[in-house]
Amino acid sequence: NAGVTQTPKFQVLKTGQSMTLQCAQDMNHEYMSWYRQDPGMGLRLIHYSVGAGITDQGEVPNGYNVSRSTTEDFPLRLLSAAPSQTSVYFCASSPEPGLAGSTDTQYFGPGTRLTVL
Amino acid sequence: AQSVTQLDSHVSVSEGTPVLLRCNYSSSYSPSLFWYVQHPNKGLQLLLKYTSAATLVKGINGFEAEFKKSETSFHLTKPSAHMSDAAEYFCVVINYGGSQGNLIFGKGTKLSVKP
Secondary structure (H helix, E strand, O other): OOOEEEEOOEEEEOOOOOEEEEEEEOOOOOEEEEEEEEOOOEEEEEEEEEEOOEEEEOOOOOOEEEOOOOOOEOOEEEOOOOHHHOEEEEEEEEOOOOOOOOOOOOEEOOOEEEEEO | OOEEEEOOOEEEEEOOOOEEEOEEEEOOOOOOEEEEEEOOOOOEEEEEEEOOOOOEEEOHHHOEEEEEOOOOEEEEEEOOOOHHHOEEEEEEEEEOOOOOOEEEEOOOEEEEEEO
């Protein structure tokens, strides 16, 4: 198993450009999510999905779109990049949505480091 | 609502001395708690998790954490630090609120290990 993979590893954008960060997992996990990591802030949830065709917003969704057409893939789209979106982005997956009582481990990808000029 | 507070943003120890990284939690439910580690320019790796079974949880690489309900704490310890332990550590609680099952991260504690 490759686990959770993310591409690209690094990206530099100009303000206003759009791009898609790719995330894929080969563990047949239902639950996938995107976080951003900023210095001194820990990780904050952007969007998540509890299964194919179902997505919802997290704590910091503005400026980002997601879709989940397959179990394996969960791309994150930046429609018009802004300097405030300079961050490290992590995708994660787990077997089931974290229902009350569930302690499923979430598996993280290696991250994408994005700089917006 | 659930939250975690990591009490130190930076901890520095000498190699071979004990490590203590402090975390307090707040939760309306019986919490599920985790510690993750992130080495420089790497992704996050699960160290250990508390699932309301034993209050002393053993993880990888000699780390352990003790769940203390009376103190609402889940501190991470290791008897003897290695240079390879230098990393950032995150205390995490499962959010049973609006975003079901998502993780709420502390702001992280950066551990430095001096030779």
